[in-house]
Amino acid sequence: MRTIIIQKRRQAVFIGVLCVALIGIASPASAAIHIYTIEVDAALSRMEVVARFAAPANAISARSRDAGRFLLDARDCDNGDQISNRGRRLTISGNGIRCLSYAVDLRSAAQADQRNDLLHASNFLVTPTVWMWRPRLGGDDEIRVQFRLPNDVQVSVPWRPIKTTDNAYLLNASPQSGSAIAIFGHFDSSVANIAGTDLRIELLRVAEDIDAAPIVDWIQETAYNITLAYGRFPNPAARIVVFPIGNTPWPSDSPVLFGRVVRDGGETVELLIDSQQPMQSFYEDWTATHELSHMMLPYLRAEQRWIGEGFAQYYQNVLLARAGRYTENYAWQKLYDGLERGRESVPGLSPNAAASGDERNSRMKIYWSGAALALMADVELRQRSHGKESLDTVLDQFQRCCLPSQRTWSGAELFTTFDSFLELPLFMNLYRQYADAAGFPNVRPLLGQLGVAVDDGEVRLRSDTELAEIRAALTAQRYTGGPGK
Ligand SMILES: [Zn+2]
Structure with a gap:
């Protein structure tokens, strides 16, 4: 009990600090701004979320039908009352709540995604559609998310990074063309400046060590090629996630086995590549240029x-x-x-x-x-x-x-x-x-x-x-x- 109270105090203090930290960011007057803090435990098995809403919210849901399976506990954090869910919707009565706290079984959510079977144990992926419970976003509404992670643990999410604060992001309404992934743990992460745009390049780790540099160089050149249309990269906050797998079971003419653009809370290009192919073959392949070109048009x-x-x-x-x-x-x-x-x-x-x-x-x-x-x-x-x-x-x-x-x-x-x-x-x-x-x-x-x-x-x-x-x-x-x- 005591620990819970201490944790709640810590959260309250933290939210206060966060509000001060974010106060300098301008937003349109009519926009609703929700503030989320997301804490992940040292074992990366459990996620604790505190969400403060701009106005009382009574329609809160997650995008995935599976989200309810991983929700451990949800409460109105102003009075401690438990909140139940029906599938991917929370059951909230009356005028709604101003603050929601909930916990997610992150380990089970990760285990349910078979893509993790191919990854090294130091990192895993999971889609926010199973852990991000939120009100519907309209127009200029946004969610400001601050992650609190164990030392040395990285996170990659599809949202727009807040440059002045580590592990802080802005999430806006989006077309939701698919389910983007989040990555937790240790993986190769870099930011490439492409004609003035900071492009995030994340390389999932499939083995203890893999030489990321040649792959990052190739992604940088591909992103640069897109600027040969009109001098800029079309999205200043895009993210590219590369999933390098070797010895693929599928025969393929292309070193890029699969690519897609996911517009879910931000724009991510996902590329599944055969890392055993010679690097030269990547530069001669069109798939990545095709996927990045998609960003010149909306969904x-x-x-x-x-x-x-x-x-x-x-x-x-x-x-x-x-x-x-x-x-x-x-x-x-x-x-x-x-x-x-x-x-x-x-x-x-x-x-x-x-x-x-x-x-x-x-x-x-x-x-x-x-x-x-x-x-x-x-x-x-x-x-x-x-x-x-x-x-x-x-x-x-x-x-x-x-x-x-x-x-x-x-x-x-x-x-x-x-x-x-x-x-x-x-x-x-x-x-x-x-x-x-x-x-x-x-x-x-x-x-x-x-x-x-x-x-x-x-x-x-x-x-x-x-x-x-x-x-x-x-x-x-x-x-x-x-x-x-
Ligand atoms: Zn296409």
């Missing part, structure tokens, strides 16, 4: 997923050429091959229909319809502005106004916003023409004008066609010194 509705995928397909080739990793010829060969695969894929379906259905063979339609539109828009913009405008300049303006975004966008909203940056609309015209039309945009005449000649499937570039200069400008090398230089 899109499922039926317009083809725009996000297509723009990433387009940019992965353009950026790897600009970085000098692809020759101009190779980049256009890859674009041509992909556009052909898109043209052959489910010709009876429109891009919107292909992306909303579950037809397995529609993948290439989804991946390349948007790339065709990106190419058409890019060339049109460069042509009509004599090179002053391009897809890069549109995405630059879009980043300034709207990224990182806390919500899910429709394709029409996105393209309308793009058009708002232009004197003459372009993107919505393309959307109206192609989004709901069966077939595939006919880009062959455009490729011919660009000087992308094809003989028996082999691309040969010509410099004597009317748009050859635009083609050359599109993929011209822009390497300006590399990351951190």
Whole structure:
């Protein structure tokens, strides 16, 4: 009993200190700011959370259905009353509570995630969706989270770090495209400055020691390549988590076995890599550039997923050429091959229909319809502005106004916003023409004008066609010194 009282006092003092520490951070007047302190025990088996809400809260939940399995005890910390849960929701009566304290069985939560079977015992991952119980966040609401960890223990979460305070983060509303991971324990963690942005790179530990430096170098170059679109990284608080596994059971042509962007409380790119592959093969692979390119657009509705995928397909080739990793010829060969695969894929379906259905063979339609539109828009913009405008300049303006975004966008909203940056609309015209039309945009005449000649499937570039200069400008090398230089 005595210990509990002492702990409560310590928590109260700590929350007071935290409020003072965070007071200098400006927030919009209407925003609700909730303050969380999260303490993890020395054995990393139990998590104690105290949450103080901006206003009485009665709708508190966790995102995962499994969260209730790991909740040990939840109380109103103002009066000590116990709070029960029904699945992933807390049962709160009356006008709500201002303060919630709860404990989580962190060890069981980690054991339930099979990915931990592949990790060294010094670190584990667990998704906040099973331990973060919180009110719904709207607009500019935020949760300020302060971790209190045992000595030398690290944490990695998808949220925005508060630079002035160790282990403190800001969590805002987000599209929740998946479940991001948190990592606890000892792992390789670094911050790379990429054209002015601090990018967090976390490398999960799968063995006692692994040489992280070459992998971090490769991630830095890949992140730098994204800045070859408009000079900045699209998200100033992104996190990249690398899961290096050796001797993979799955045969793969690519050293990156799996990649995805998770927009859950922040943007994380997760990369599962085969660490036994030679480093050179990583630099020649497109997967990581594709995933990072996704950050130049917001999360899109499922039926317009083809725009996000297509723009990433387009940019992965353009950026790897600009970085000098692809020759101009190779980049256009890859674009041509992909556009052909898109043209052959489910010709009876429109891009919107292909992306909303579950037809397995529609993948290439989804991946390349948007790339065709990106190419058409890019060339049109460069042509009509004599090179002053391009897809890069549109995405630059879009980043300034709207990224990182806390919500899910429709394709029409996105393209309308793009058009708002232009004197003459372009993107919505393309959307109206192609989004709901069966077939595939006919880009062959455009490729011919660009000087992308094809003989028996082999691309040969010509410099004597009317748009050859635009083609050359599109993929011209822009390497300006590399990351951190
Ligand atoms: Zn993708």
